[in-house]
Amino acid sequence: MKTIIFSCVIAMAMAAPQFVEPIAILSQSSQMDGANFRYNYETQDGTAVDTVGSASVNGGSNIEGSYRFTAPSGELIEVRYIANENGAQYSSPILPQQVQPIHPVPEHALELIRIAEELRSQGVQWDNQGFRI
Numbered sequence: 001m002k003t004i005i006f007s008c009v010i011a012m013a014m015a016a017p018q019f020v021e022p023i024a025i026l027s028q029s030s031q032m033d034g035a036n037f038r039y040n041y042e043t044q045d046g047t048a049v050d051t052v053g054s055a056s057v058n059g060g061s062n063i064e065g066s067y068r069f070t071a072p073s074g075e076l077i078e079v080r081y082i083a084n085e086n087g088a089q090y091s092s093p094i095l096p097q098q099v100q101p102i103h104p105v106p107e108h109a110l111e112l113i114r115i116a117e118e119l120r121s122q123g124v125q126w127d128n129q130g131f132r133i
Helices: 002-015 107-121
Strands: 025-033 036-043 048-055 061-070 076-084 087-091
Touching: none
Parallel strands: none
Antiparallel strands: 025 036, 036 048, 048 061, 061 076, 076 087
16 A cells, blocks of 8 residues: 555656746847738747748748757757748758769760650650650
8 A cells, every 4th residue: 555655656746847947038029010020039048030021022921031049969050041932941051951963964864854855845745654645
């Protein structure tokens, strides 16, 4: 019986919420005028956000900005972005980069690409298995 009570007390102690130290906001500003806006903030732990929005030609907002934070490893991560009618584009050293070819494209492959482009310009189509329709 004592073991059960002791186990319950231990379980309750482990389930109790852990105190997390609040993070101070060092600076913060926000300005808004319809689709035109700007907001930014910076916290004590190095997290920062800076975003600017402007009206686009189609009535929406074009948004450009950046954010940074410290990863659990201690590395400072920064991401820059642009979002507009062309979609969203992100840039950061932590994002996967396009693999650069280490060898030139073989001549026969370039010839096959040229033939395929020529056939497409003539209206030729292929199904999802590569057969000509």
